[in-house]
Amino acid sequence: MHRREGLAKLTGRERYVDDLPLDDFLWGMTVRSPVPRGRVTAVRFGADVDWSAFVIVDHRDIPGPNEVILIERDQPVLAAGYVRHVHEPVVLLGHRSREGLRRAVRAVEVVVAPEPPVLDFRVPPRPDQIQYGRDNVLKRLKIEKGDVERALAQAPVVVSGTYETGAQEHVYLETQGMIAWLEDQVLVVKGSMQCPYYVLSALKHALARDESRVRVIQTPTGGGFGGKEEYPSDIALHAALLALKAGRPVKIVYDRGEDMAATTKRHPSWVRHRTGLTRDGRLLAQDLEVVLDGGAYVTLSPVVLSRGIIHAAGPYSCDNVRIAGRVMFTNAVPFGAFRGFGAPQTLFACERHMDVIARTLEIDPVELRRINLLRDGQTTATGQVIRDGTDRVAVLERALELSDYRAKRRAHAAFNETHAAQRRGIGLAAFYHGAGFTGGGEVHLNSRVRVAGLADGRVEVLTANIEMGQGTLTVFTQIAAERLGFAPQDVAIAEADTGRVPNSGPTVASRTTMVVGRLIERACDDLRSRLEVDAAVRGASLRAAIVRWHREHAAERLVGDAVYERPPGISWDDANYRGDAYGAFAWATYVAEVEVDLATYSTRVTGFVAVQEVGKVLNETLARGQVQGGVVQGIGWALMEECKFRDGAMINNQLTNYLIPTSDDVPPIHVAFLENPYPHGAQGAKGLGELPIDGPAPAVLNAVAAATGADPRAVPLTPERLMAIADFGLRSAE
Amino acid sequence: MTAISIAFTLNGSPVSVDVDSAERLLDTLRYRLGLTGTKEGCGEGECGACTVHLDGLPVDSCLVPTYQVRGRRVDTVESLDPPALEPFARGGATQCGACTPGVVMTAWWIRDHPELLGTHTLRELMAGNLCRCTGYDGIVDSIGAVLGERGSA
Numbered sequence: 076m077h078r079r080e081g082l083a084k085l086t087g088r089e090r091y092v093d094d095l096p097l098d099d100f101l102w103g104m105t106v107r108s109p110v111p112r113g114r115v116t117a118v119r120f121g122a123d124v125d126w127s128a129f130v131i132v133d134h135r136d137i138p139g140p141n142e143v144i145l146i147e148r149d150q151p152v153l154a155a156g157y158v159r160h161v162h163e164p165v166v167l168l169g170h171r172s173r174e175g176l177r178r179a180v181r182a183v184e185v186v187v188a189p190e191p192p193v194l195d196f197r198v199p200p201r202p203d204q205i206q207y208g209r210d211n212v213l214k215r216l217k218i219e220k221g222d223v224e225r226a227l228a229q230a231p232v233v234v235s236g237t238y239e240t241g242a243q244e245h246v247y248l249e250t251q252g253m254i255a256w257l258e259d260q261v262l263v264v265k266g267s268m269q270c271p272y273y274v275l276s277a278l279k280h281a282l283a284r285d286e287s288r289v290r291v292i293q294t295p296t297g298g299g300f301g302g303k304e305e306y307p308s309d310i311a312l313h314a315a316l317l318a319l320k321a322g323r324p325v326k327i328v329y330d331r332g333e334d335m336a337a338t339t340k341r342h343p344s345w346v347r348h349r350t351g352l353t354r355d356g357r358l359l360a361q362d363l364e365v366v367l368d369g370g371a372y373v374t375l376s377p378v379v380l381s382r383g384i385i386h387a388a389g390p391y392s393c394d395n396v397r398i399a400g401r402v403m404f405t406n407a408v409p410f411g412a413f414r415g416f417g418a419p420q421t422l423f424a425c426e427r428h429m430d431v432i433a434r435t436l437e438i439d440p441v442e443l444r445r446i447n448l449l450r451d452g453q454t455t456a457t458g459q460v461i462r463d464g465t466d467r468v469a470v471l472e473r474a475l476e477l478s479d480y481r482a483k484r485r486a487h488a489a490f491n492e493t494h495a496a497q498r499r500g501i502g503l504a505a506f507y508h509g510a511g512f513t514g515g516g517e518v519h520l521n522s523r524v525r526v527a528g529l530a531d532g533r534v535e536v537l538t539a540n541i542e543m544g545q546g547t548l549t550v551f552t553q554i555a556a557e558r559l560g561f562a563p564q565d566v567a568i569a570e571a572d573t574g575r576v577p578n579s580g581p582t583v584a585s586r587t588t589m590v591v592g593r594l595i596e597r598a599c600d601d602l603r604s605r606l607e608v609d610a611a612v613r614g615a616s617l618r619a620a621i622v623r624w625h626r627e628h629a630a631e632r633l634v635g636d637a638v639y640e641r642p643p644g645i646s647w648d649d650a651n652y653r654g655d656a657y658g659a660f661a662w663a664t665y666v667a668e669v670e671v672d673l674a675t676y677s678t679r680v681t682g683f684v685a686v687q688e689v690g691k692v693l694n695e696t697l698a699r700g701q702v703q704g705g706v707v708q709g710i711g712w713a714l715m716e717e718c719k720f721r722d723g724a725m726i727n728n729q730l731t732n733y734l735i736p737t738s739d740d741v742p743p744i745h746v747a748f749l750e751n752p753y754p755h756g757a758q759g760a761k762g763l764g765e766l767p768i769d770g771p772a773p774a775v776l777n778a779v780a781a782a783t784g785a786d787p788r789a790v791p792l793t794p795e796r797l798m799a800i801a802d803f804g805l806r807s808a809e
Numbered sequence: 810m811t812a813i814s815i816a817f818t819l820n821g822s823p824v825s826v827d828v829d830s831a832e833r834l835l836d837t838l839r840y841r842l843g844l845t846g847t848k849e850g851c852g853e854g855e856c857g858a859c860t861v862h863l864d865g866l867p868v869d870s871c872l873v874p875t876y877q878v879r880g881r882r883v884d885t886v887e888s889l890d891p892p893a894l895e896p897f898a899r900g901g902a903t904q905c906g907a908c909t910p911g912v913v914m915t916a917w918w919i920r921d922h923p924e925l926l927g928t929h930t931l932r933e934l935m936a937g938n939l940c941r942c943t944g945y946d947g948i949v950d951s952i953g954a955v956l957g958e959r960g961s962a
């Protein structure tokens with residue numbers, strides 16, 4: 076099936092939040108903190124603006140607790156006398172003219188008595204910098220398996236290394252935006268978001284309104300990648316506060332500069348590996364320390380850390396593993412959800428470290444991975460027994476074969492012998508990604524889905540999961556149509572409107588197809604049982620049964636529903652971080668080819684092969700597009716995407732100086748799937764959306780290392796960074 | 810800001826509109842004329858989401874002051890024939906859709922000027938349209954398919 080809303084998008088008919096017609100509304104904008112930390116001593120409104128023409132909101136206008144409720148309650152909706160990061164929202168302004176509003180925002184001065192900020196998460200804080208708990212640690216987590224100290228002491232070889240990754244900006248092409256208005260007594264908030272029920276709960280809490288007086292509706296969302304997981308709650312609250320005070324609709328749409336400066340980014344990381352091995356490369360002990368920069372509020376950092384450490388040891392078998400993780404408070408804009416959610420950072424470290432080990436032991440990096448990759452019956456770091464029947468070595472082999480790895484290595488060696496100004500190399504990364512919420516997360520979510528039989532015989536699928544480009548509308552249509560024997564046009568997908576759809580959980584964590592899709596199948600089955608027909612009744616006869624039911628039950632609703640049930644045999648101990656972290660893992664090996672220019676130190680990716688086992692592939696075009704898009708985001712993070720900060724503020728918050736890959740910066744991405752259906756996912760599918768961002772950075776840097784002999788340990792590997800660590804330029808000039 | 814009256818040809822029909830003197834063509838199209846197909850991605854000429862044709866050439870409408878289009882011809886994504894866009898739907902050229910109208914407008918320019926491919930690759934010609942979702946293969950392959958169809962027609 077082709078993308079359901081594809082033609083609407085291609086013709087420009089799809090209406091995003093800023094495209095919706097809206098009458099008699101005000102634009103809203105945000106006045107923000109100019110400094111990273113301090114007490115707000117005054118807010119001065121400039122004399123050359125007629126403030127009576129503006130709606131002005133500050134923390135005193137918040138009807139309920141001044142908290143953006145999420146995991147913790149430490150983040151205020153609007154700063155109340157104290158700021159903890161640059162760009163922290165302090166005052167909101169509403170006005171008819173956007174231009175007038177821009178001038179007004181510049182005319183408000185937030186005066187702050189500065190206090191010493193923490194700006195580097197890697198440096199232990201001084202006493203006067205402590206702002207969270209006793210030590211600025213937002214969250215600590217630990218995984219332990221076997222006896223690491225003993226195994227390290229006895230290991231014939233120990234290889235250590237530290238690895239770092241920088242912040243990454245999402246650059247969804249549609250910036251954040253939200254509209255709010257009152258409809259009778261109901262506050263309606265509509266906008267670009269991944270998680271309507273997160274927004275609903277934030278609004279209920281801070282505005283002290285119950286569910287009957289708030290309604291949240293997602294608009295077609297122009298990209299999210301995690302960036303529209305938690306932040307939309309903030310902007311929804313801002314729009315709502317202005318609308319409530321103004322008594323009129325209010326629209327807030329960030330411009331690119333504000334979006335890049337003030338919203339979340341991928342957590343910067345620092346990871347140390349200490350690995351004990353036999354001389355031929357068998358893993359004996361993995362000792363890891365993982366540190367993330369959380370920024371100024373807790374937001375989602377504890378769960379980002381959780382996913383990060385669970386993936387940190389890689390898809391390998393090792394009897395002795397210790398992973399100590401922590402997220403540090405800093406006076407930075409809070410870091411947040413971004414595709415991969417902690418795993419890209421730790422998998423970069425892991426897979427780059429594997430190549431460092433291979434070089435140290437003088438063994439083949441492919442061989443090192445082959446002998447250590449998990450075999451069925453072996454356990455991950457949390458003790459989860461992997462027994463899914465996937466041949467992980469076959470995934471690796473397929474990637475080598477498709478990339479012509481061996482022949483390329485020989486060809487590159489020959490090329491490098493004869494060329495003074497360029498170096499070519501090939502590198503790989505083997506990795507995995509757990510789908511769905513971690514541990515008991517899916518059980519806590521308690522997701523619910525409904526499939527309604529309509530009077531004309533069609534069905535409507537009701538979920539809170541949203542389309543942001545990844546293909547939810549299409550895949551949900553396919554899943555219901557296949558289950559019922561319907562044509563796609565006989566399946567409607569309800570708008571994600573909390574006034575109508577049940578809470579099927581957030582659109583995150585690669586859970587939509589696998590977990591929610593499976594609930595759709597079960598809700599379809601439930602619909603059949605309400606009709607008292609069996610699974611053999613499909614297509615036209617099922618449609619006829621629905622029509623007949625409605626004739627016999629005038630004015631009643633025919634609804635099948637399903638609530639999440641944990642797949643059998645899964646158990647998780649959250650206190651000790653032991654057990655089945657995920658219902659299923661997707662497995663992959665990616666291979667990158669690069670050419671490095673020795674005059675400019677710039678690296679170009681010249682070939683890329685992405686092989687993965689993601690269960691059953693439900694829609695080849697959509698799945699391939701997810702992988703290609705994720706890989707290119709990963710290449711950007713590996714080589715060029717660098718957030719530059721000064722005094723806690725991003726200073727390159729423009730697409731002019733924060734560069735993402737163009738079509739001319741990347742090669743075609745060759746994608747292949749191995750399919751091993753997962754019995755508890757819709758039609759056998761596992762999660763796919765995040766996996767592709769985990770592999771490119773280590774594969775690309777391993778390729779650069781192979782090409783040049785350099786030993787890069789951090790992304791992005793910009794030309795400046797490569798120049799700083801390279802000595803090959805001099806050698807080649809001899 | 811002073812209002813000025815501007816007349817031009819939009820998608821084949823004459824229009825006249827009062828705009829602020831410094832107003833961007835992007836805003837005139839979106840907020841005054843209701844043609845919201847043209848998107849803003851960056852507002853500074855980097856992303857190409859706002860691409861329209863001005864006298865047949867692709868331009869970033871966020872960088873064009875509306876007064877400059879007086880008497881000229883502007884074509885937006887709304888002018889395209891939907892069935893002609895089917896190959897893009899099939900080929901995975903759109904995901905979230907925010908870059909898509911701009912991508913399509915650049916693609917149409919290439920389609921109408923196949924001689925460009927004598928001196929540039931498709932990837933070079935599309936480098937002014939940022940897409941964060943597709944990784945570009947879906948876009949480049951779809952344009953290739955459209956050009957192929959035309960070539961064989």
Ligand code: FES
Pocket residue numbers: 848849850851852853854855856857858859860869870871872
């Ligand atoms: S909005 Fe015009 S180029 Fe980005």
Ligand code: FES
Pocket residue numbers: 248297298544902903904905906907908909939940941942943
């Ligand atoms: S389809 Fe989302 S930016 Fe291109």
